[in-house]
Amino acid sequence: MNGAQLIVACLETEGTEIVFGYPGGAIMPVYDALYDSSLKHVLVRHEQGAALAADGFARATGKVGVCIATSGPGGTNLVTGIANAFADSVPMVAITGQVATPLMGTDSFQEVDIFGITMPVVKHSFLLRDVADIPRVMREAFRIAAEGRPGPVLIDVPKDVAAAQTDLHPLLAGPQQQVAGADAASIRKAGELVRAARRPVLYAGGGIVIAQAVEAFRQYVELSGIPVVTTLKGLGSVPTRHERCLGMLGMHGTRAANQAVQDADLLVCVGARFDDRATGKLDGFAPKAKVLHMDADPSEVGKLRAADVGLLGDLSKNLAQLPAPVDIEAWQAQCERDKVEHQNRYDAPGTGVYAPALLRQLSEEADERLLLTCDVGQHQMWVAQHCEISSPDRHLTSGGLGTMGFGLPAAIGAQLGTPDACVVCVTGDGSIMMNVQELATIKRYNLPVKIVLLDNSCLGMVRQWQDLFFDGRQSEVDLSDNPDFVRVAESFGIPAFRVDRRDQVDDAIQTILNSDGPVLAHVQIDPAANVWPLVPPGMTNSTMMDEA
Amino acid sequence: MKYTLRLSVHTAEGAIIRILGLVERRGFALARVDTTSPEDNGHLDMELDVVSAERSIDVLMRQLDKLFDVSHVLHLQSDTRRLVLKKGEAC
Numbered sequence: 001m002n003g004a005q006l007i008v009a010c011l012e013t014e015g016t017e018i019v020f021g022y023p024g025g026a027i028m029p030v031y032d033a034l035y036d037s038s039l040k041h042v043l044v045r046h047e048q049g050a051a052l053a054a055d056g057f058a059r060a061t062g063k064v065g066v067c068i069a070t071s072g073p074g075g076t077n078l079v080t081g082i083a084n085a086f087a088d089s090v091p092m093v094a095i096t097g098q099v100a101t102p103l104m105g106t107d108s109f110q111e112v113d114i115f116g117i118t119m120p121v122v123k124h125s126f127l128l129r130d131v132a133d134i135p136r137v138m139r140e141a142f143r144i145a146a147e148g149r150p151g152p153v154l155i156d157v158p159k160d161v162a163a164a165q166t167d168l169h170p171l172l173a174g175p176q177q178q179v180a181g182a183d184a185a186s187i188r189k190a191g192e193l194v195r196a197a198r199r200p201v202l203y204a205g206g207g208i209v210i211a212q213a214v215e216a217f218r219q220y221v222e223l224s225g226i227p228v229v230t231t232l233k234g235l236g237s238v239p240t241r242h243e244r245c246l247g248m249l250g251m252h253g254t255r256a257a258n259q260a261v262q263d264a265d266l267l268v269c270v271g272a273r274f275d276d277r278a279t280g281k282l283d284g285f286a287p288k289a290k291v292l293h294m295d296a297d298p299s300e301v302g303k304l305r306a307a308d309v310g311l312l313g314d315l316s317k318n319l320a321q322l323p324a325p326v327d328i329e330a331w332q333a334q335c336e337r338d339k340v341e342h343q344n345r346y347d348a349p350g351t352g353v354y355a356p357a358l359l360r361q362l363s364e365e366a367d368e369r370l371l372l373t374c375d376v377g378q379h380q381m382w383v384a385q386h387c388e389i390s391s392p393d394r395h396l397t398s399g400g401l402g403t404m405g406f407g408l409p410a411a412i413g414a415q416l417g418t419p420d421a422c423v424v425c426v427t428g429d430g431s432i433m434m435n436v437q438e439l440a441t442i443k444r445y446n447l448p449v450k451i452v453l454l455d456n457s458c459l460g461m462v463r464q465w466q467d468l469f470f471d472g473r474q475s476e477v478d479l480s481d482n483p484d485f486v487r488v489a490e491s492f493g494i495p496a497f498r499v500d501r502r503d504q505v506d507d508a509i510q511t512i513l514n515s516d517g518p519v520l521a522h523v524q525i526d527p528a529a530n531v532w533p534l535v536p537p538g539m540t541n542s543t544m545m546d547e548a
Numbered sequence: 549m550k551y552t553l554r555l556s557v558h559t560a561e562g563a564i565i566r567i568l569g570l571v572e573r574r575g576f577a578l579a580r581v582d583t584t585s586p587e588d589n590g591h592l593d594m595e596l597d598v599v600s601a602e603r604s605i606d607v608l609m610r611q612l613d614k615l616f617d618v619s620h621v622l623h624l625q626s627d628t629r630r631l632v633l634k635k636g637e638a639c
């Protein structure tokens with residue numbers, strides 16, 4: 001056996017079934033080993049697509065996503081996808097080919113220091129200089145990627161190491177380490193905070209689904225009756241239609257959610273990290289609230305906002321120890337009133353397609369198999385604001401990095417990981433072009449991914465900011481010369497159709513939801529439409545702008 | 549504010565750069581870096597003086613502690629404690 005065959009054997013031992021990648025010189029020994037292997041290799045059309053597809057696969061399944069690329073440009077093309085996984089704590093193993101060790105450090109052909117380049121955006125990384133290290137490094141990589149707060153791990157494999165002979169075998173994973181809950185004293189203090197609170201709010205983040213604590217969180221919501229606000233990635237921690245759910249907080253959050261946080265006397269932060277898009281101006285965020293911070297990652301507690309009590313360790317165990325608050329009926333009623341008063345409206349004037357209404361209707365008419373992936377921009381925020389989301393692993397969105405181009409490859413990964421899901425990628429006319437080549441991957445593997453392309457003929461989110469905060473000076477945001485997206489899709493062999501008017505929306509949604517194979521709906525929307533409400537940058541969440 | 553940290557480091561490839569990179573990226577200036585490997589046992593002792601006006605040293609320590617090559621982080625002394633020590637030496 002050679003090193004490359006051993007690497008592939010290790011992947012099989014780890015339970016990997018699908019890898020996303022793109023071949024090239026330095027990684028050829030690994031591709032040769034894949035030729036005889038049981039692994040399914042998905043050939044993407046750009047390495048960024050491989051990393052983002054592995055990311056989507058991991059988010060949808062909870063398993064470690066794996067991507068492979070060659071040295072030099074192959075590795076650098078992975079970087080955005082690796083950074084995306086790092087920002088959103090997604091378990092991933094990225095394997096890159098490297099030039100042979102005697103050539104390393106000589107500026108040889110397709111040599112880049114990918115180990116160095118990715119250092120700030122990986123959870124950990126390895127440079128495999130010795131074939132004897134392969135079993136240990138592969139096992140460690142999978143363990144590190146998945147345990148605690150997950151993240152991407154890079155393994156750089158020089159070509160001569162991949163070609164070297166070895167008689168070693170893969171290491172088997174040991175029993176999973178049980179993560180303990182917080183210590184009794186902290187739990188007691190947390191309980192005191194909860195019992196003393198009259199206006200508590202649960203601030204739910206992406207950490208809940210990562211820690212597999214959705215069930216425990218929902219149970220605590222039922223037990224406690226505490227109103228819930230969520231981050232972008234926390235959407236679905238309780239179904240968005242749940243009576244206690246006030247929606248997303250922050251820059252494009254709901255008024256009810258932001259108001260509740262500003263009025264709260266206790267913020268129970270569950271797997272969230274006080275990100276600036278959620279908090280607005282940090283020192284005016286939840287100004288009256290004590291903070292109970294629950295997270296698996298010790299370095300998050302107190303990073304941006306001091307916690308009165310921090311609960312580390314297993315979220316589910318800690319949630320199960322929390323008491324219900326007493327005497328919060330008046331507060332619940334106040335939150336409920338706010339929610340009803342500021343409900344979204346869908347009666348926009350005109351006959352053009354109103355994107356929020358289309359997205360809402362789509363999510364209502366879909367069944368529980370719906371899995372949404374988003375790109376980045378206004379359409380991403382509309383999905384977050386208007387779609388019914390049943391669970392966080394059914395709404396894949398690039399939260400931390402905000403990576404345009406995420407949607408399509410993430411949909412590919414999600415569809416391959418959850419074949420029964422009805423995967424719908426909501427994208428924009430800017431974002432789709434960032435990884436449009438992956439339409440070829442959808443076609444090749446005949447993936448029934450549905451694409452809803454909301455075309456406002458501009459980089460809408462940037463245009464909105466220029467209109468609002470740069471005196472309407474629209475700089476380099478015009479996309480009115482877009483290609484004909486229907487023909488683009490069709491040229492890849494993917495059926496596509498246009499939606500120009502509101503009276504076509506019902507039929508369009510039926511076509512999208514009922515197509516057996518892939519389909520692209522090219523939806524023309526108002527170029528001037530904005531995302532409302534909005535907290536202007538640098539302001540506190542009490543300052544929400546709305547449509548004039 | 550200047551802080552002195554002592555780290556026990558597993559000498560894996562990239563470990564030192566990873567540590568120094570993290571310190572700077574998280575908003576601390578490096579004022580001193582000392583490394584010694586007392587024995588040839590795959591471990592390295594590292595001492596850092598790091599400076600930040602507003603960032604929390606506790607959070608930095610936890611961030612360093614998360615690195616897989618770091619087995620130990622100790623906060624040796626802050627400016628004030630060093631002053632006290634020096635005074636003590638003087639008497």
Ligand SMILES: Cc1ncc(C[n+]2csc(CCOP(=O)(O)OP(=O)(O)O)c2C)c(N)n1
Nearest residue numbers: 377378379402404428429430431459460461
């Ligand atoms: C890779 C990348 N480049 C640039 C940006 C900055 N950016 C954020 S939203 C946006 C516009 C997105 O346009 P589109 O995909 O058409 O979506 P819309 O806002 O119009 O719905 C841009 C350029 C980004 N987030 N990611």
